Amino acid sequence: MSAELRTPHKKTLVGSVLTSGKMDKTVVVSIERLAKHPFYGKYVKRNVKYTAHDEKNECGSGDKVLIVETRPLSRTKRWRVKEILEKAK
Template identity: 60%
Template structure:
């Protein structure tokens, strides 16, 4: 058995890259309303660490939980899932 804990991973879209080495990632999740059965979209924004400032607005990325890097930043961008084409 490995000593490394399982880390939470989320996928979302980059909405802001104006900060240095930080991107804002919007994560959407769909849940069913308990009474009416309609699907509701819930969203949350996370600040994630981007070491090389390589991710652009609109990129679909995967983020993983890590140690606190600043007051609001507890996530790191691990990889890009779908690149936004600006051609």
């Protein structure tokens, strides 16, 4: 057997910050995806909101961020902000 260490593959998502500054070290990130309607076949937008941990309180509303899955940090937080891809103008 090899003593090779494996790192678990964690989910990463790219989304935009909806609210910032309302909660300490927490931001709400909206993830938008396209899903095909089961009957009509048209692609429709679907949104999911996740609360993510922002350790340095550096995210602002409208920023594009990369979030990564992590252990449960609170009742609703299971995601952590890994990096800010684009600051809002």
